[in-house]
Amino acid sequence: MTHGWITAIGMMSGTSLDGVDAALIETDGIEVRRTGQSVFVPYAPELRERMRACFGNRSATNTEHVVADDLTQVHVDAVNMLMDKSAMSAADIGVIGFHGQTVFHEPASGLTRQIGTPHMLAEKTGIPVVADFRLADVAVGGEGAPLAPVYHAALIKSAGVELPVAVLNIGGVSNVTYIDGDDALLAFDCGPGNARIDDWMLRHTGNPVDLNGATAASGTGDPMVEVKFLEDPYFDRIPPKSLDREDMAARIDGLVVEAKLNVSDGAATLANCTVAAIVAGVNHLPTAPKGWFVCGGGRHNDYIMETLATRLGVPVQSVDVLDWDGDAVEAECFGFLAVRHLRDLPLSFPGTTGVPEPCCGGKLYPTKKAA
Numbered sequence: 068m069t070h071g072w073i074t075a076i077g078m079m080s081g082t083s084l085d086g087v088d089a090a091l092i093e094t095d096g097i098e099v100r101r102t103g104q105s106v107f108v109p110y111a112p113e114l115r116e117r118m119r120a121c122f123g124n125r126s127a128t129n130t131e132h133v134v135a136d137d138l139t140q141v142h143v144d145a146v147n148m149l150m151d152k153s154a155m156s157a158a159d160i161g162v163i164g165f166h167g168q169t170v171f172h173e174p175a176s177g178l179t180r181q182i183g184t185p186h187m188l189a190e191k192t193g194i195p196v197v198a199d200f201r202l203a204d205v206a207v208g209g210e211g212a213p214l215a216p217v218y219h220a221a222l223i224k225s226a227g228v229e230l231p232v233a234v235l236n237i238g239g240v241s242n243v244t245y246i247d248g249d250d251a252l253l254a255f256d257c258g259p260g261n262a263r264i265d266d267w268m269l270r271h272t273g274n275p276v277d278l279n280g281a282t283a284a285s286g287t288g289d290p291m292v293e294v295k296f297l298e299d300p301y302f303d304r305i306p307p308k309s310l311d312r313e314d315m316a317a318r319i320d321g322l323v324v325e326a327k328l329n330v331s332d333g334a335a336t337l338a339n340c341t342v343a344a345i346v347a348g349v350n351h352l353p354t355a356p357k358g359w360f361v362c363g364g365g366r367h368n369d370y371i372m373e374t375l376a377t378r379l380g381v382p383v384q385s386v387d388v389l390d391w392d393g394d395a396v397e398a399e400c401f402g403f404l405a406v407r408h409l410r411d412l413p414l415s416f417p418g419t420t421g422v423p424e425p426c427c428g429g430k431l432y433p434t435k436k437a438a
């Protein structure tokens with residue numbers, strides 16, 4: 068098989084609902100020749116709330132269609148911004164990988180829903196779009212997530228680091244990829260990432276973030292809440308396994324309310340739970356990683372990063388030390404996966420989502436001209 072390099076734009080609208088990350092990547096679907104510029108376009112608060120109202124929708128509603136078109140328009144804007152920033156035009160881009168917004172994820176029922184309007188994105192940008200990345204995986208009994216492991220492994224291959232390592236994404240949910248140099252990858256969602264912290268901060272301060280973990284750092288974690296949190300059966304479940312953003316939410320909120328914590332103690336407690344969930348995941352790895360490389364917005368939370376390093380007892384560093392763009396890894400990943408779709412290469416594996424055999428995925432939405 069001869070592979071040409073394809074320049075792709077990948078886009079992720081993550082579980083934290085903060086906005087759209089878009090990034091350029093040049094790849095043949097196996098190796099990463101280079102990554103390029105990235106942009107972030109935040110959602111307007113009113114759109115964010117309409118998106119949040121779609122969480123839990125097992126099937127599409129009329130209002131959801133409007134939300135899907137509106138969030139797709141933000142993706143169109145992101146593509147245009149990225150092309151302007153990179154002095155590129157649609158003719159320079161081979162494909163867009165469009166994740167959409169997960170509103171419901173229940174792989175045990177064979178259901179995972181990412182909303183967005185891929186044909187609108189293809190028409191408005193004039194670039195073919197690959198979307199629906201998770202559907203084929205859950206259709207054959209997989210978890211549908213995480214899908215980033217094959218991209219994490221491609222990046223680590225040329226990073227020159229001592230193996231085994233863990234690549235950890237701390238987004239709304241956190242997920243880990245264990246890489247020991249063998250082809251067999253192991254990956255799973257660890258637990259809540261920033262989502263519970265964001266919701267707590269929004270409720271108490273009106274701002275959905277604990278900037279750099281400063282509020283947590285000024286508080287004291289409640290150890291009993293953490294102990295009860297770790298009693299959730301999810302942590303003993305053998306991976307692969309995945310979570311919806313709202314999984315565990317009611318239980319954690321209940322524990323924190325019951326403990327009557329103030330804003331800083333609550334932030335510290337929730338950050339400790341995020342860390343404890345990641346540390347609990349080590350029990351499911353074949354050996355302890357020699358180092359952890361962290362991407363996603365949670366790596367900006369100094370309290371989480373420091374607590375994680377203390378509890379893991381090995382170096383925990385931002386992926387930025389490897390010259391990766393830690394805010395763009397997931398977006399780049401969907402560009403990479405779009406190219407893998409075009410090359411008929413699998414996106415998920417028995418060790419990453421529990422599919423019976425390596426599984427291809429995604430669906431191509433050509434531009435009208437190409438159709």
Ligand SMILES: Nc1ncnc2c1ncn2[C@@H]1O[C@H](COP(=O)(O)OP(=O)(O)OP(=O)(O)O)[C@@H](O)[C@H]1O
Nearest residue numbers: 081082083238239240261276278279363364365367
């Ligand atoms: N400076 C910062 N300090 C603390 N937290 C931050 C900071 N910057 C971003 N975050 C957190 O990072 C999160 C966004 O990260 P990211 O974009 O990686 O998540 P996502 O892609 O939406 O989620 P997921 O990976 O679960 O799909 C927000 O929840 C935000 O609270």
Ligand SMILES: CC(=O)N[C@H]1[C@@H]2OC[C@@H](O2)[C@@H](O)[C@@H]1O[C@H](C)C(=O)O
Nearest residue numbers: 169172212213214215238240242397
């Ligand atoms: C169902 C879904 O959208 N899952 C996301 C979410 O956000 C982080 C974690 O949970 C991960 O499993 C996944 O996203 C990344 C990009 C993945 O598939 O690897």
